[in-house]
Amino acid sequence: MIAFNDVTKRYPGGHEALKHVSFKLPAGEMAFLTGHSGAGKSTLLKLIVVIERATQGQVVVNEQNLTRLPRRKLPRFRRQIGVVFQDHKLLPEQTVFENVALPLVVSGYSPKDTPRRVRAALDKVGLLGKEAMFPLMLSGGEQQRVGIARAVVTRPSILLADEPTGNVDAAMSDDIMDLFRLFNQVGTTVLVATHELRHIERLGKPVLCLDDGYLVDRPADQWID
Amino acid sequence: MIAFNDVTKRYPGGHEALKHVSFKLPAGEMAFLTGHSGAGKSTLLKLIVVIERATQGQVVVNEQNLTRLPRRKLPRFRRQIGVVFQDHKLLPEQTVFENVALPLVVSGYSPKDTPRRVRAALDKVGLLGKEAMFPLMLSGGEQQRVGIARAVVTRPSILLADEPTGNVDAAMSDDIMDLFRLFNQVGTTVLVATHELRHIERLGKPVLCLDDGYLVDRPADQWID
Amino acid sequence: MMGIWWTARRTSGLINYLKNNFRVFVRSTAQLTRPAGGAIMTVVAIGITLALPALLYVVTDNIDQLGRNWETRAQVNLFLVKNVENPAALQARLQSLKEIDRIDAVSPDQGLSDFKKYSGFARASDLLDANPLPWTLVVHFTREHSNIEAVQRFIDRAAQLPEVDNVRSDVLWLKRLTAVVEIGHRLVWVLAILLGLAVVVIISNTVRLAILSRTHEIEVIKLIGGTDRFIRRPFLYQGFVQGALGAVTAVLLTTICIEALREPITGLVGEYGSGYRLVGLSWTNAGVLFALGSGLGWVASRWSVGRHLKDIEP
């Protein structure tokens, strides 16, 4: 469950990236997040993972009020959430296998189970066979898919994805969205930020649309091509 | 002018990212480069900027045979080319202004002219007013556009762009492609790698299509949505 | 590049816990040996820094040793009055004092021949009709009591004895030596503090820069749910290993320096026929150095990583 209650985020420079945003995504639901470049999509996702804290208003995730979550409770909280970052955030000096295994290692999963799980995750994004490579040896789309594998490897209760298909072709893009829908079908709460309205139409899921920090009812005309 | 003559690129691991690729893009022309994720698009562009060297065959750019270009001549050669990187490659500790000014500084342009030029480039990508911000304070799409502004600020004779619209919305994406066409109309050789077939159709420029390292005549059926 | 390895922090069972720690340890160490991993430079820097106080210690140890061979023991000459024919009683009495190591009784005849030898007036003193010299007691102090206060106290008391005509001592020489030793000790302190500071600064600076070059990684691991402790661990191991290897380097460097100095020094000192041998770094001291190096490495890493982890948000 993700709930925003009149949330405003003002960055140190003074720019308000989110303005009085309120919405509720019940547990087990899936939704898209869209809006023009700079509308505040990534900022909204960052508030959920507590990369940034709301300037005003409440963010509640899985019954936890994030405005009051102390620093030392952050690690355990974050382990419930899988995140696909817009800039991938892979570790360049660790192999693909190690990168994907990292959330398991961090959460203290049994090392015996790790290889099987990692391979299953890599298989889902079509990267089996690239385990031993380093991220800088991968193409942009492959890196993005490693990021997706890492986000889902722990089977988190919440899955956030920030522009997960920006670097892949149409077919792969569809596969990835289908993967997210599959996760949603087995109970994961999914929130995907994307520019590709095609997916929104295809999957028929609810849409949160941001326009210059405000949550608006539907994509403005200009976003429909 | 960019000419590939039977070029093969084998990476240290043994993977052949490009196989016997031959084509010629005359000076002042514009073309798209497409293909599935991992097809070799970025590799092809990297050979033109000498980030990688061809394992076999010849790459000739602006009358210079890159297989024989000595290391010390690289800087001067690269100044003729503007590149929009897939992963932006901005300097995180320098402001947007400094990032865009960097190619001017590196090439030793008159410092008097720099601010005017930088502002003109930022204006073209819709980022006037963000000069003083640092890249990490920008949204994904904004970072990408800073990368574009940096690539065009020196008005290079060749412009390469690797997935320049992966992180921006449809409207912005069109604007960027129009900007590239504009540059092409005033004589710049332009090569844009992209997954968005929409642009290819809209602009009606020639297409180089890669499939698993081979240059193929037209996009395979699966790439058409 | 200097690599940092993260593996599981918490798994079921102690064995697994130890196994995991061991794995992190091994991999952190392995990073140091990578050819590209010029971390060897850091180890050398720490090694040299640790070698300096070690060398300093060895030098003072040797000065001590030398001092024991040369006349650092205080000596007082008691010239007895002319009518004492046999000083054995007095000698026995004084011998019982705790500050006295040994007393040599020099007879007037012995004294005269010594005097001849000393002064070179062999012919001149032949002119003497009678031996004008009295019995003399040469009092050697123990090493522990060879200080100005004890000697002065003894001199004052000896002067009161009826048997004693005159007291002579080399207090000036003793004073000088005391001064030199005193200055030496102060210098060792100052240098030891400076060098200890240098080791801490160098190690924590290294860790700081290592963390700086890993900012991105640390950030990512934080975002994935890694605790500070999890992130810190490989840095601590790396600090520990660097400190330990630095200590080993220090032991080697010190030994090499000492061996380079051994031949000339024993050569020079040997001219006096003294039984002096150059003292090297003992096994105990090498152990202390090792403990110090690895301990400092750990502590400096802990301090530095703690300070800089906070800087990396969120």
Next chain:
Amino acid sequence: MMGIWWTARRTSGLINYLKNNFRVFVRSTAQLTRPAGGAIMTVVAIGITLALPALLYVVTDNIDQLGRNWETRAQVNLFLVKNVENPAALQARLQSLKEIDRIDAVSPDQGLSDFKKYSGFARASDLLDANPLPWTLVVHFTREHSNIEAVQRFIDRAAQLPEVDNVRSDVLWLKRLTAVVEIGHRLVWVLAILLGLAVVVIISNTVRLAILSRTHEIEVIKLIGGTDRFIRRPFLYQGFVQGALGAVTAVLLTTICIEALREPITGLVGEYGSGYRLVGLSWTNAGVLFALGSGLGWVASRWSVGRHLKDIEP
């Protein structure tokens, strides 16, 4: 974070060139003062490392100074034959030798009273019928010639003179002192080499880590067409500035240490009433230290950046 600044390498005119260089210099320096920029640590590390040889130098300088106050100058006593009534001629002849500083002639009467004072046999020597002592020449050597070879040569020649009955010298004391000084010099050498190495290693290690944390930036600038020289420049300035600031820190540290030692040392040494004053770091030496620090900073940066730039492809 430690920042590196790149600005134009080549513009029209020398003025612009200098202006640009100055700008890079100022910005590289400014980075060091940023609160987050714990580069101060590096400066302190370099400062301590440079302070050690400086302190070492000052110490040897002071030992030299002390030596000049204490009896380090060789002294030879020539006992003349009994029948020489006036040694002035011989004295004048010897005085012309370059190794001799000063000659004191001691008359037989003077000698006897000295002997009385020295031996404490005031009463005993009253028994002598006649003064058995001859004229004595006390020959003081110049400092430069106070070495065993020169003294031995003089002794051999003096022994041949018909006027000379006997030659006595304190060669043993001189030998010992020479040995100590010799060992000291070797030690200073060993330490100086170690410390010089430490400075180079520390600075180049720092630059290495600084480059490591900027790999991404360097790569980007290379891709944009930046020459190696352009990339190198801010690192060189940073190395230079760190070295220079390190040298300043070293001067401060050395001065603080010396001042901490001044009072006790002059107190101790002063007991002998000698005119000795603790010598500090001279302005010239501070200048040398500054040149050395900034020079080493520059050279170490140049070396390290050159080595590591090649590692960053393309």
